[in-house]
Amino acid sequence: MGLTADEFTIQFIATLIKFAIVAGLLLQIPPLMVWAERRIPAMMQRRKGPNRVGIFKWRIYGLMQSLADTIKLIFKEEVVPEGAQKAFYHLAPVFSVFPAFLIAMAIPYGPDIHAFGTIIPLSVIRVDVGFLFIFAVSSLAVYGITIAGWASNNKYSLLGSLRASAQMISYEIPLGMSLIPPVLIYGSLDLNKIVEAQNHFWKWGVFLSPLSFVLFLIAMFAETNRAPFDLAEAEGELVAGFHTEYTSAKFAAFFLGEYVGMFVLSCLASTMFFGGWQIPFIDVQKLDELTGFIGVSAIFGHVTLMLKATFFMWLYVWVRWTVPRFRYDQLMSLGWKYMIPLGLVNVVLTAVVLAAVRFS
């Protein structure tokens, strides 16, 4: 790309602004989700949930509970277990935080903005091989869990981390395979191009490739170690799994990584199967020209994607309080014996049907 010096400056400043916005957004996810994860089950079970902590006299449904919890966590004493591998013990939370942030930056949060004589993409990281980047980085999340469990010198941690890492690597294969049919259908590895191709309601991935969506949804729950696949931290058996020995801010770091990871997969599900920033029956990309203001399309697209992602975040909580936990052998056989063959059949069938339609 031959960019002039001015364009480079604009792109660089735009990148910094986009980065600040997305990072600020991501840091709001864990407190909100912790709150939602206590209020929603309370609603389902007809109890109150946290409803006291607010600002001055306004209680705002206990929304400030998470803030209070965060402050409390940070000011707690840190206990390092005896016999822990010190360097790795301190490194593990870092490894569980940064992969989630890296993937979140690769998601297109809105249509491209045409401004200042250049095209500004609304994802912080825009690489041609978007998918390969996402899968390469998402694999790194396993390291945080493995290191945490191994370095803690605790049996519960070790068992939890072994379970979690085996589960995560097993479900990464169906997760990867479930996204191949959409790539075949839309013909691109670039996430933004895939969203642009879903410009009609009936072109959404969930209608063109429903089996992929089902596989992705199941793998999504398993990848983030959430119920019904939360064997890594099965409270009845393993206390808290791989972060049993972690206290104070390091404990919070694991939750930050987990919730950002959930949010990223929710965004990815909306992007691949529900049209990302596309609004049904409205051409979002034309909104700038129609209204005459630059950035209207970006705001509408962004809000749409966030609403879709919110639905998936809610689904996480809903499923957690509805479905009982799997047994470990059931979990592994579901992944290896059912989902991988189904994924392969899905890829071949999609390829044959597509070839019959397009090359006939």
Added chain:
Amino acid sequence: MNPYIPVLIVLIFGLTLGAILSALAAFLGPRNPRPEKSDPYECGVPKVTNANEKMSVKFYLTAILFILFDIETIFLYLWAKAFPQLGWFGVIEIMVFMVILVAGYIYVLKRGALEWD
């Protein structure tokens, strides 16, 4: 602008954030260590053996199988990208590839590598 410059920025931010969270407690929290406190948690009972003992070989097997299947998934991505140019040739090629892969998969299945009991 090189598309990998943002990757570098985010990487530095992510690592710094993790490091800050990891170091925060050391500065802000109180510190009064006691030997009972730093014992690895085993439901309040004094610990019996060291934690780093032998683990099931199943986990290693899963890891090895994962590497094989994951590389194959990445290969499928590149094929999916080139699908429009390849045409029917691509479909037949992927069929051949799948037959070999499924043969290996059935071997693994028959040898009981995927059984957890």
